[in-house]
Amino acid sequence: MRFLILLTALYFVSFSTYSQVGFPYCETFADQGSVSSKTVFGGSATLVDGVLRLTDAQREQNGYVYIDIPFSPSYGIKASFEYFMYGGSGADGLTVFLFDADVQNFRPGGFGGALGYTQRDNMPGMTGGYLGIGFDAFGNYSNSNEGKIGGFSGSPNGRYPNSISIRKNGAGLSGYQFVDGKMTLDPPSGSLGLSLDVQYQFPLSSGGAGTTRVTDPAKPGYRKVFMELEPNPSGVGYILKMEMVVTTVTNEPRTITIFPGIPFPYVASKNLKIGFAASTGGETNIHEIRNLQVEVSNDEGLENPSGVDFFDFASCEGQENTYFITDEEVILPNENSEIRCLQFYASFSDIEEESDDICTQGKCREENRELILPQGTFRAGTNAGDFTFFPNEGFTDQNVTVYYTITDTYGKSSTGNAMTLKIIESPEPVRIFEEGNSDSIEEIRLCGGEAVRLISKGGEIYERYEWYKDDKLILGAESNELSVNAVGDYLVKAYNRKNCPAISNSILVSFPEFPDFDIISPVVACTPDQSVDVTESISNYDPVRYDYKLTGAGKIYLDDEMKEVSSSGAYEIQIKHADLDCYSSPEPLQIVIPEEKLLADFDFEIQGTGVKGEDDGGFFPDDVFQFRDLSPNGAQSWSWDFGDGSSSTDKNPTQSYGKKGDFDVALTFTNMWGCEATLVKRVSIIRSYRVMFPTGFTPLDNENQFFVPKSKGLVSAQLLIFNTWGNLIFESDDINSAGWDGKLEGKLLDAGFYVYRYNGVATDGEKVTKAGKFKLIR
Numbered sequence: 142m143r144f145l146i147l148l149t150a151l152y153f154v155s156f157s158t159y160s161q162v163g164f165p166y167c168e169t170f171a172d173q174g175s176v177s178s179k180t181v182f183g184g185s186a187t188l189v190d191g192v193l194r195l196t197d198a199q200r201e202q203n204g205y206v207y208i209d210i211p212f213s214p215s216y217g218i219k220a221s222f223e224y225f226m227y228g229g230s231g232a233d234g235l236t237v238f239l240f241d242a243d244v245q246n247f248r249p250g251g252f253g254g255a256l257g258y259t260q261r262d263n264m265p266g267m268t269g270g271y272l273g274i275g276f277d278a279f280g281n282y283s284n285s286n287e288g289k290i291g292g293f294s295g296s297p298n299g300r301y302p303n304s305i306s307i308r309k310n311g312a313g314l315s316g317y318q319f320v321d322g323k324m325t326l327d328p329p330s331g332s333l334g335l336s337l338d339v340q341y342q343f344p345l346s347s348g349g350a351g352t353t354r355v356t357d358p359a360k361p362g363y364r365k366v367f368m369e370l371e372p373n374p375s376g377v378g379y380i381l382k383m384e385m386v387v388t389t390v391t392n393e394p395r396t397i398t399i400f401p402g403i404p405f406p407y408v409a410s411k412n413l414k415i416g417f418a419a420s421t422g423g424e425t426n427i428h429e430i431r432n433l434q435v436e437v438s439n440d441e442g443l444e445n446p447s448g449v450d451f452f453d454f455a456s457c458e459g460q461e462n463t464y465f466i467t468d469e470e471v472i473l474p475n476e477n478s479e480i481r482c483l484q485f486y487a488s489f490s491d492i493e494e495e496s497d498d499i500c501t502q503g504k505c506r507e508e509n510r511e512l513i514l515p516q517g518t519f520r521a522g523t524n525a526g527d528f529t530f531f532p533n534e535g536f537t538d539q540n541v542t543v544y545y546t547i548t549d550t551y552g553k554s555s556t557g558n559a560m561t562l563k564i565i566e567s568p569e570p571v572r573i574f575e576e577g578n579s580d581s582i583e584e585i586r587l588c589g590g591e592a593v594r595l596i597s598k599g600g601e602i603y604e605r606y607e608w609y610k611d612d613k614l615i616l617g618a619e620s621n622e623l624s625v626n627a628v629g630d631y632l633v634k635a636y637n638r639k640n641c642p643a644i645s646n647s648i649l650v651s652f653p654e655f656p657d658f659d660i661i662s663p664v665v666a667c668t669p670d671q672s673v674d675v676t677e678s679i680s681n682y683d684p685v686r687y688d689y690k691l692t693g694a695g696k697i698y699l700d701d702e703m704k705e706v707s708s709s710g711a712y713e714i715q716i717k718h719a720d721l722d723c724y725s726s727p728e729p730l731q732i733v734i735p736e737e738k739l740l741a742d743f744d745f746e747i748q749g750t751g752v753k754g755e756d757d758g759g760f761f762p763d764d765v766f767q768f769r770d771l772s773p774n775g776a777q778s779w780s781w782d783f784g785d786g787s788s789s790t791d792k793n794p795t796q797s798y799g800k801k802g803d804f805d806v807a808l809t810f811t812n813m814w815g816c817e818a819t820l821v822k823r824v825s826i827i828r829s830y831r832v833m834f835p836t837g838f839t840p841l842d843n844e845n846q847f848f849v850p851k852s853k854g855l856v857s858a859q860l861l862i863f864n865t866w867g868n869l870i871f872e873s874d875d876i877n878s879a880g881w882d883g884k885l886e887g888k889l890l891d892a893g894f895y896v897y898r899y900n901g902v903a904t905d906g907e908k909v910t911k912a913g914k915f916k917l918i919r
Contacts, residue, residue: 165436165552166208179209183249184257184418192354192429195419198229203252204428207416208435211242213477214409216551217379217438219369222417224276225354225429226346227362231302232279232424234345235417237368241269242412249418250317254281254289257418259308259317261287266311271409273317274368274383277304278345279424283322291319296329303327303345305399307381309407323399341397343387346426354429355388363388370405371438378406412477437551446480446549447472448558456517456541457567457641458532466526471547471555478549480525484509486544492557505548516541516564532564539564568643571599571635575648576622584649585625588723592626593650595633599643603635607642625650653718655725656687660714663731664706667816669738675703675714675730690715690724693732709734733814741820742771743808748795760826761854762904765797768806772818776810784824800905801826830854830903837916840883848915849880850899855909858901865894876901883917892919 168180170193186195186204195204212218224235236256240247248268251261258273259282260266267273275282280300284292289308293301303326311317326344328336336342347355347362355362365386370379383399415435419428437443448471456462468479482505486492510521516539517532526547542561548554575585576594585593597606598621608618610629625631630649634642661678675691675698676682682689684700691698693712706712713727746753747760748767754760770779770792781789783796784804798804804826809819831853838848852858855876862871862881870890871881883889894914901909 164210164212164550165434166210167435168208168433170431170433180206181209181247182206189429190354192225192431195235195417195428195430196421196426198350198421198425198427200421200423200425201253202425203249203257203418203420205249205257205416205418206430207238207240207247207414209414210550211412211414211477212437212550213411214379214413215372215439215476216442217370217372218413218415218435219367219438220415220433220435221365221367222430222433223356223363223365225356225364225431226276226278226426227348227352227354228427229350229421229425231346231349232426233420233422234276234278234282234426235419235428235430236276236282237274237366238267238270238416238418239272239370239409239413240267240416241271241410242414243410244269251287252418252420253422254279254284254287256282256420258282259289259311260314261289263288263314265313266317268312269410270312270317271310271407271413272370272405273308275304275306275308276345277306278302278426279422280304281422282306282308283319285319288314289319290317293319293322293324293335295331301329303343305345305383307400307403307405309405320405321400321403325399337397337399341395343389343397354427358386358388358394359392361389361391363394369438371402373404373406376404376406377408378404379409381405443551443553444474445553446474446478446547446555448545448547448555450558451560454560454562455640456530456532456562456564458537458564459534459567460644461529461531463522463527463529465522465524466528466547468526471526473549475549475551475553478551478553481505481548481550481552482510483521483526483528484546484548484554485512485519485521485528486546486557487512487514489544489557489559492544492546512543514541514543519543530562532562536564537566565639565641567641568601568635568637569599571597571603571633571643571645573597573631573633573645573648581646582648583646584651586651586653586718586721587626588721589652590626591723592624595623595625595631595648597621597633597635597645599635601635601637601643603637603643604640605636607634607636609633628652653721656681656716656718658682658716660728660730662729663733663814665732665814665816666734667739667814669735670707671734672705672707673732673734675706675712675732676701678730679714686719688717688719688724690717691730692727693730706732707734708732735816739812739816739818740773741808741810741818742773743806743820743822744769744771745806745822745824755827758831759828760824761831762798762800762826762829763854764826765795766824767793767795768808769793770808770810772808772810775812777813778811780809780811782807782809798824798826801829828854829905829907830901830909832899832901832909832911834897834899834911834913835915837918838883839918840889841919847880847882848895848897848917849878850911852876852901854903855901856904858899858909861898861900863896863898864890865896867896870895889919890917892917 171191184204185202186206196202236258238258249257250259250266251264255261256275258267277283280302283301283304283306304324306322307320308317309320324336326342368383380402382402385397388394512519516536520529522528540563544557546555546557574596608615608623609632630647632647633645636642659680664673664678666673691703691714694708694710712730714730715724715727717724745766745768748765804824805821807821811817833851838845840846858876860873870885899911
């Protein structure tokens with residue numbers, strides 16, 4: 142018989158309280174800290190006040206729990222538990238179910254009246270379901286509604302409340318047929334044999350709305366279930382037995398037989414698991430369980446496993462040595478059983494006899510999982526048959542003997558065996574070096590596709606080597622060298638002639654990912670012959686940690702050489718770690734440097750007149766100026782400053798100043814690359830008004846019929862006409878008047894000279910006075 146030995150470096154195996162991994166299985170649901178890791182909750186199931194609550198008294202709730210421990214159908218199963226149904230309107234109930242342990246993705250069945258086991262209309266039944274026993278308070282699990290197959294018959298409303306019904310295996314929307322059942326209260330007429338005798342009848346729930354949980358067996362409403370699936374001695378399947386402790390009268394709990402032993406003749410899968418589910422629909426109840434105990438039915442058919450004695454195995458001083466007893470090295474007589482745990486004792490007489498308490502049988506007791514002796518410390522591991530021994534210094538060449546037991550999946554334990562280990566001196570550590578590098582290093586960084594050769598060196602002659610990657614043995618790696626092309630932590634154990642390992646340092650081999658960096662593209666210069674600094678466009682530019690390469694225009698720029706690039710074109714930029722040779726994939730980068738200087742240009746005139754300056758008549762405060770951008774093509778945005786505090790972003794804006802003055806108008810335009818150019822021109826408004834008088838007029842012609850001045854910039858005007866004797870013959874205060882038509886009291890006057898006087902006010906308040914002669918021509 143072979144005893145596997147794994148000798149490790151100074152390595153502490155931490156462990157927590159050893160949770161149950163087999164039967165007997167006891168779960169109180171007292172609190173989260175006491176719940177086994179093998180107890181799996183789902184849906185609305187939650188721990189509340191020392192119980193597992195599967196549903197609240199709310200509509201359309203569902204919850205389930207199963208024990209993630211397979212058991213062989215060969216031995217059957219027994220279970221007991223307390224349940225509590227209360228606080229609602231009486232629906233729906235709970236199930237105890239068995240399902241195929243090989244199911245990978247467990248899913249409960251429909252809820253509501255399906256109680257988490259059967260199909261419900263288009264909702265499939267439980268995956269791998271083998272048996273579902275429904276405690277049907279509302280009465281829909283026990284009929285053929287909602288797609289279920291089979292059930293009781295004869296009820297006037299189709300429901301069979303207070304029924305315990307058995308359904309068989311199924312898959313999806315098929316199967317889960319009704320097998321048998323028992324009504325526990327008020328059966329419909331004609332149900333003789335399908336219900337309990339009257340004196341034994343009781344409701345499944347302990348009370349309706351407003352009631353509380355009943356935990357005292359002496360009080361009415363208490364319920365506890367004892368069920369057993371005993372392997373059928375004469376055929377396939379099981380014999381199903383069920384009893385309940387029921388209290389309906391104070392201080393008078395009764396044990397009532399529900400099923401004395403009915404056949405369930407259906408083939409089970411290789412292994413099964415047990416679970417519980419509950420649900421509500423349109424009506425509600427609180428559903429809870431606690432104090433669950435699960436064990437095999439045919440305990441007499443189980444045998445105790447047998448260990449073996451181990452002698453003279455090496456244990457290296459001053460380091461933790463790991464060992465593993467495999468299932469093949471001991472005798473495990475029970476079907477589908479495995480080593481569940483090891484327990485250690487200083488002497489054979491210390492081995493304890495099995496307790497009569499079912500919940501303490503088969504437990505791996507924490508106090509026996511660690512044994513401290515003067516020679517060193519034994520600790521049971523977390524993986525069934527593994528354990529460690531850490532020999533203390535000063536016991537070289539001495540033997541240490543301890544005693545151990547093994548416990549299997551079903552809680553059966555061996556009577557005890559001895560193991561003797563010889564403590565030998567540990568060798569000095571070896572070291573790992575990179576080929577061609579004599580320096581001791583902690584990390585080797587590689588580019589993708591590269592490999593490195595690691596070499597182990599030490600001060601002894603070594604018989605064999607074991608290489609490890611991430612604490613896992615590399616099969617076939619047995620020399621002092623190892624070629625590595627994968628990321629991981631590597632170490633080597635070099636075994637000397639005494640079979641003690643010299644443990645090396647750990648070296649990390651990594652393949653660093655290329656650093657993330659953002660590039661602003663294009664990189665633009667705004668004046669000809671200007672160079673650009675590409676490094677400014679790279680986020681987090683760090684030439685100490687990383688190397689950069691810019692390629693384009695027939696040149697290669699490295700790192701800070703990219704600070705002065707003077708040619709336009711399409712480039713590619715790459716980055717790498719400074720200590721590695723591999724660059725990242727190229728990223729495109731555009732560089733734009735103009736061939737000509739960027740110039741802005743514009744002109745302006747009085748809108749719609751063509752007046753561009755004094756030569757054309759000049760500008761006035763109330764004129765509307767039209768500005769036009771004349772910059773080269775490529776402008777994408779404009780910014781006008783009109784010199785009086787106002788501005789515009791239109792391409793061709795208009796502006797009115799409303800006063801005299803010199804105004805410096807600045808146009809700044811921006812092209813597609815973000816470059817700007819600015820031009821300033823002056824607008825001079827030197828007069829606030831203009832008045833021009835004709836030297837004569839011809840009232841009898843079709844044209845020039847009226848004597849009126851042409852004016853601009855006035856807000857009011859008075860025109861007076863006199864004859865040569867000084868007599869007033871026409872007066873008008875209307876600035877928009879057509880003028881004098883040469884008549885006095887409707888009669889055209891004689892040809893000759895006349896005198897005008899003109900009084901006005903300009904837009905800026907300046908007073909205007911004009912006088913002169915003109916000729917009336919007939």
